Amino acid sequence: MEPPAASQFSIPFKKFRRILECNNAVIEKIAEMESALGGEYVFDQAFLRSAVAELGKLVREVVYSLNDLSDNRFLPLYDRFEAIHNHLQDLVSSGPGPYADHLALPYYLLNRDLDHLVGAKNANLGEIRNYLHLPTPDGFAITGAAYNLFMEENDLFVQIEEMAKAVTDNTERAARISEMFKAAVMPTSLQETVREQLAVLVAKIGSRKQLSVRSSGVGEDGSRSFAGQFLSLLPVQPKLKNLLAAYQQVLAARFTAQVLDYLGDEVQVRAVPMAVAVQEYIPVRQAGVIYTLDTTAAQDRELLTITATIGAGAELVSGRTDGDRYHLSRQHPFAPVRSTLCGQTGDDPLQIGEDGLRRGSATLERGFFTPLAEAGMLLEKAFDRPQDIEWGRDDNGRLVILQSRRLNLPPRPPPQPGRVAAELRQAVLLMQGTGQVAQLGIGSGPVVHVEADGDPADFPVGGVAVCRYASPQLSGVVRKAAAIITDVGSATGHLAAIAREYRTPALFGTGNATEILNEGGNVTVDAEEKRVYAGFIKGLVALQASAQDEPYLSTPEVRTLRRMLRWTAPINLTDPTATTFQAVNCHTLHDIIRFSHEKAVESLILLHSSEKIAAGTSSRDLQLPLPIRIRLIDLGGGLGADLAPEGEIPRQQVQSRPFNALLEGMLGEGVWDREPAPFGLRDLLSNMSRPLSALTNAPAYSGDNLAIIAENYCNLSLRLGYHFNVIDSYLSADPDDNYIYFRFVGGFADKEKKIRRAALIASILNSLYFKVEQQGDLIVGKVKMLDQDHMTAILTRLGELVGFTRQLDVRMVDEQAAESYFAEFLERTRQPFPADNQG
Template identity: 35%
Template sequence: MKNVLEKIKSFLGTSKKEDGGSLPIKAVFKSFKEVLENNSRALEIIADMGEKLGGDYLFDINYIKGAYSELAGTVSNSLQNFDALTANKYLKLHDVFGHVDSQIKRLIYDVTPTPGVMVLSFKDITWNMFRDVGGKNAALAEMSNYLRLNIPGGFAITTSAFDEFVAENGLQERIRAIHDSSPADDRIFEEMRSLIMNGTIPEELDSAISGAVETIRETFGRDCFLAVRSSAEEEDGEHSFAGQFETVLNVPLDVKAVEDAYKKVLASLYLPGSVAYQAGLGYRIGDIKMAVGCMIMVDAVKSGVLYTVAPNGDRDIVVINSTWGLGSLIVEGQTDADMFMVKKEIEPELLGAKSGKKEFMVVNRKDGGVEKTKTSEDLAGIPSLTTEEVMELARQAVYIEKHFRKPQDIEWAFDKAGRLFILQARPLRGMEATEAGGIRHERFAEATETLMKDKGTVVQKGAGAGRVFVLRHPGEMDKFPKGSVLVSKYDSSNFVRIMPYVSAIITDVGVPTSHMASLCREFRVPTVVNAGDATRIFEHGQEVTVVIDEDGVTVYDGIVKELLKDNGKDSLKMEELYEYRKRRYVLRYISMLNLVDPTQDNFSPEGCRTLHDVIRFMHEKAVTELVVNAGRGNEIIKQHAAVKLDLTVPAGIVAIDIGGGLDISEGAGKAGFEQILSVPLRAVTRGMMHPGVWHADSVSLKVGDFFSSMIRMPDLTADRSEYVGYNVAVVSGEYLNLSIRFGYHFTVLDCYCSENARNNHIYFRFIGGATDMAKRSRRVEIISSVIRNFGFSVMVKGDLLIGRLANINRDEMEGILDQLGRLMAFTRQLDAVLNDDASVEFFAGNFMEGKYTI
């Protein structure tokens, strides 16, 4: 029972601060408002930078420097107020901010990585570091960090490490000596390979590799293996170097084994085939530096290679080759693999499939290394990919090609859990996309029915098409079909889960500076918010084409393919420019959002990787801190004069005004409804007093429920004597923290309702009841069902419910708070009559229809 009590105390926010003290509520609220205002300004700057750096026009570097300077200062100010609000509880956030800030400044001011950096984690590699980590590593890191595709974790051993290895083993003179050697003189190159394989790893490099290996152990487990792969300076860049350098697969997670594999890859610079290839391309032998990638080895069930352009040059076709086990037999041309032809459409279309013999397969050995084995008859005779897997590969292939703006040669694998990993992506030379014009849709205005025109606020320009998916509440995201057009009442940062697969987004409510808006710019998803009634205009499942340009938004009935062919191609030449791409990459450290769900373990300072993450963390924890502080009812009443609210229902609420919440004279002990100035409190109490929702007659308890409530009473009231006899509302003109006990259950409502939708939030928490667990859970299910319809994200554990909603404009929020007031009144004694599961749907439906009879 003690553990249960501690959990309830934790959820209700009654645990005392570690420092044993607490700020006065006015000081808490002042710090809270400062955090909100700074965060809001920071997001406005991020939105502006996202629009300019993600748009299709040139911009001045001085703009980026000025905008980032203001952004960094604003986040720093927010951090100072956040420290005061949280009593320095999250000082680690300063280290995170400092790290992100240094990464951004390095990009903006063209500061190269610290000379001598030996090892870089993939998560720290930016696209323009290809000279340091090689083309292959740079592309993998970009797909992981920017595109958020599933890439095996790992690290790169840099070209600086290569230089140190050469210096440590005195190889400079030998390298210079072979500059003019004949590629046919293998004796010289064989000697060089031997010197490298017998060379000594420099102490600093050994330490760096040891640290990286230990990080892999801590992050991915001690039983994983590595693939140690070449990533030379020029590899997978202007020339592919395909198959010219060594790859060592399934290397044990042992420092010596990794270093031996590393040396083997370095030595492959001087393999006969590699030497001939370099000479054939005009490279001077010995000039190319080798970086090396060390990736988690995927225990592949099936793998292969795909081209985003057909061999005949058809750019509308994706060609996929696959086999069982590892894909090395395919890249080496040693197996009759399966082949699939897929047409690039909004929803990819399988054009044809050919099943190969697949007589042999390569698999990982348990003790390290790989082996070739005969494929079992039952596997050899069936396709290695399902239709669903083929479609997923095609979608990701198009996504990668669209990002890199060139046809791609992609290696991939599915593991035993069915997860798709991208192992490599490099340009298919000679198949570059051609330029095309921008979106032109004027000629379709009359020929095609227009469903929506010039509504809402543009977040991201572009065009998309697909079937409409009307999202009624967040839980339905798991059912979202890839390639659909998302239509939702509210915007939500949780959309990041499906954003790579969304054709376009339209919301009824929203602002261009929200977390979701930043994500849409990052993923370049055509998006319009605050459209008003999109969820009523569009039907679930209907096909539409969305075009968002300088003139606003136009939504056509059906799929208009002509509008999609040229989408985004007008910016092709722009994105090829080095300066453009580098500046835009700054957004990776600014606008990308990794922290989405506050209930997840990664929602911590350590989980913050961008400025957006830092802002998101501060916002969420600031709200939580305010909830806890404003719930100190008895303490606050001692500090401030409490005013009883004289309402038409016996809610028993006393209000503490911390600024602009009540219109009363000094010393007044009561306030009527008309004297409530607080926007959120006025809305909630108006809802409580709505005709029919407050049932004055007590609902009788059954004997079992009575004993259940008697048993629970000491637990729920322990250390909460300040709530006995009255309910507490801490208010200002725009803020409300309402702590209510009705009978044997407790409700906390914390909300901020202002003209700035970005700052607005509602936090709703409910726990307890007088009946048995089944009935209490049914009541929570009713509450959950109702508030989900208002757009809340909801967490339920037994008879505890926590709901969150944010980014709502004032008018919309007042309406929701009115409904919450009705809901709190309507459900006060409802658990007593919830005798079966059917009653949940009955009462939830009645409430939404405005029927409040119990």
């Protein structure tokens, strides 16, 4: 029968282990969802629903167990969990998801999947700004919900519908609606929200900057483009009154005769809720449009078109002026193929020469084509299809993206399956069937070998990146690449997530891509099939392009999964020492489990090292060849089954893996009595046994050495001299679960010496792969997620260190001796570990 104390302990310990198990299950589920998003699985709604249910159950249990373990120290975590889980449930049941009731949203919160709240213009700019990291104006969105509120509070929906029954002429309707808008009142809550957002924006951009107020209709740029139908006002003074007036004007322009004509006979008053973009107004010296695919070029000669004009591009976009027109190759280095210049030179027209032509009148210099073309191709890849992009060039000559939306192209018939298959049969297959799909898709371009520490600026946009490791440092390359292939790496790593963000087809862990694919050779990568062909396979590329009506990556299920992952996968809480490492700052499920893991370890240690636990526990002494007493409590599996019911526990009955490793080090020959003593130990350790026994026999410390063990676990509280050491470790076959926590404090001698020694210990711990924090003479070292053999070796060294420090404490003859001693210790720890590569 278990001693009562042990069963008392086993409950928190089981909770702790359960937290670890749940954490792992959550991480696996997230990985599965990410793989599904990358294209590894064919999934459906049922998969999404079960993922939400499963994640909810697991994370709830983690939160519950953590609070149970910690006397409810983390109650706010319940609220965070419920909030996030509600978002997920809403998303998976096709609800509007988070932020649905917000009247305004700052750009830093926006992404492409919020277009149903803020309109595509705002949503795409958010994506471009926050995820693609291209320069865009900062700002905020006034949402479709704000529009609905404005319309409802002023009873405009009903009034307009009533009026439209009586009046059929759109010009007359528009005039009446305009009058209604003039009489309308801005709802107080909306005024207040806009005031707050404006204050934040002005604080960021400065009060001297003006604003642009632009339409961003919800559903605009969808099946109907509404291109040029709505109103933009700029520049607008950054004052609340001016902004609200401009906002109201943009709303009213939703009902011009032109828009009413565009919408057809029905007024459709509730269609296309008018969300609005409020942005920093960026004065531009040049502006224009990029069509990433030239709609007029022949299909076999694919070009990219840039138009450019001096000053703002509004005239150009509205068709009132002709800009220069440049047609470039869509492949790096984007060579110009032809251009049409209109001879516009701003204020000072050039003279006409003798041959009747103007000279040097191109609006753009050639060097600026590259950043424009690169931005264009990046946006086309990220948004799945050719784009129509408004760009500007600010006073510093910097490119700014003002808008990006799908380019409406006549649908292309899909190529005949037989012909594609025939083309593929004849193609030279360079690689097949190896690696994991980190992001599906087809990409074609020249092979460029890259190193993780190379400069992404050197990488040509549209190249196929080939590299040894899927290192997160390659994110700059992934952004620009047509596809990326690595020898080593997995579909659930960090770089895979980045590939999905940029929609870069990615094949990781192929084993030998760097050997097979030669620098500079053109290849076509079909990530889905895990194949790489030599050359440019037209049929494949055409097949991809023909799916443009609704690409797979834009299907509702994929969008839902992507939106779910935004609330699931990212980690915001990375630094446990930061003041922001708090329950209330958990924004994703991953945050919650990361936070809980950290706090569970902390809680367990607090629990096990508290004095009340040691008191009155029924424990047994470990038989040791040393004058030191360690009491053992077994939580299960830590001791042999055939252990005698009473008496000291023989060493060989200890089955706990981490505790055995520690003992191995603590009791090691070299630590105690190696002859001849290495590192000049002889002097230091002479008469060792006497002071040691004196120490451990001292009543103040007797019985304070306590080891709580299980098969995979040990928590050792070791008081020696004035030291109080805690070692807490969990070892299992799964490296993700493994950790060692070491806490060292302790009084000896004067403060200066203590701190010096602490620094020495810290450097030893560092050499043992510990992450070390030192505050005065308190040292906390943690090592995590290494494999079992590695961890065992570290624990053994840690045991040695504990032994050494004890002896130093006993016979601290002089500081110099101690230091040289530690130096020797450091030398020894440089011996290779099994699998000596830090994860």
